[in-house]
Amino acid sequence: MTIELYHTAHSTCSQKVRITLAEKGLERGKDWIEREVDLGRFQQLDPEYLKLNPNGVVPTLVHDDNVLIESSAILEYLDEVFPKPAMMPADAVGRARLRAWMRYVDEVPTVAVRVPSFANLFAPMRFTNKTDAEFAAHADRLPLRKQFYQRMTQKGFGQKEIDYACFQITQTAERIDKAVADNGGPWILGSQFSLVDAQVAPLFDRFEDMGYGDLWTGLPRFAAWWTAMKARPSFIAAFYSPSRISERYKAHFKTAAQLKEERGY
Numbered sequence: 689m690t691i692e693l694y695h696t697a698h699s700t701c702s703q704k705v706r707i708t709l710a711e712k713g714l715e716r717g718k719d720w721i722e723r724e725v726d727l728g729r730f731q732q733l734d735p736e737y738l739k740l741n742p743n744g745v746v747p748t749l750v751h752d753d754n755v756l757i758e759s760s761a762i763l764e765y766l767d768e769v770f771p772k773p774a775m776m777p778a779d780a781v782g783r784a785r786l787r788a789w790m791r792y793v794d795e796v797p798t799v800a801v802r803v804p805s806f807a808n809l810f811a812p813m814r815f816t817n818k819t820d821a822e823f824a825a826h827a828d829r830l831p832l833r834k835q836f837y838q839r840m841t842q843k844g845f846g847q848k849e850i851d852y853a854c855f856q857i858t859q860t861a862e863r864i865d866k867a868v869a870d871n872g873g874p875w876i877l878g879s880q881f882s883l884v885d886a887q888v889a890p891l892f893d894r895f896e897d898m899g900y901g902d903l904w905t906g907l908p909r910f911a912a913w914w915t916a917m918k919a920r921p922s923f924i925a926a927f928y929s930p931s932r933i934s935e936r937y938k939a940h941f942k943t944a945a946q947l948k949e950e951r952g953y
């Protein structure tokens with residue numbers, strides 16, 4: 689049995705998979721082989737990589753000869769083939785509720801995190817010196833994200849988009865706060881650490897790393913969840929150095945406060 693993970697240290701979708709692998713007792717470099725994809729060098733668009741993942745994004749998991757894409761699908765797959773400890777509820781109702789949560793995480797905070805990430809770092813770092821035509825040509829190469837690039841400039845996004853992303857992450861924190869209360873905690877579904885805990889944690893980590901940690905103040909149950917998450921061995925294993933953009937791209941990285949000073953938002 690071989691497990692290969694095509695991933696990137698600082699990619700939030702890769703981190704979701706790494707937390708889940710660690711929960712299953714599968715160690716990086718020992719139980720799974722890592723294939724680092726350098727997003728800054730656009731290796732995700734290499735023809736060889738596109739044969740594995742036609743969407744041109746990480747992660748991709750190759751288990752024996754099976755190529756799997758889409759982090760949420762990979763999470764469910766890992767839980768099926770490595771059933772212990774179980775990360776999905778044993779009953780159908782519980783599993784349907786988990787999947788509803790996972791769809792929400794894919795649709796709301798996962799989408800939100802890209803906006804400040806591109807505004808604070810990725811767009812200025814990769815495209816400041818590119819002309820409009822070069823920037824448009826890059827967008828054109830992307831299998832999935834043409835329209836995402838068309839919404840921004842070489843500097844990333846403007847205030848309206850950032851404000852909406854902040855609203856989305858606050859809404860996610862509020863929903864977790866309520867779920868922890870309703871289900872008895874300490875995790876989102878209650879006592880079981882489930883796939884959605886692994887899926888959503890990297891998104892909060894990225895917002896916090898960028899200096900947006902004040903977006904979830906005044907939510908005590910969320911705060912307890914987040915503290916427990918950061919102390920969890922699987923989370924610590926998944927965030928080996930340099931898994932945060934502040935350390936991976938020290939020279940280019942700007943916090944929310946620095947950007948506010950520069951641009952006014």
Ligand SMILES: N[C@@H](CCC(=O)N[C@@H](CS)C(=O)NCC(=O)O)C(=O)O
Nearest residue numbers: 699700701727745746747758759760
């Ligand atoms: N829906 C996909 C999204 C994957 C995704 O967007 N990955 C990002 C990194 S977190 C990526 O590869 N971005 C390519 C880029 O920045 O050009 C999944 O969940 O696997």
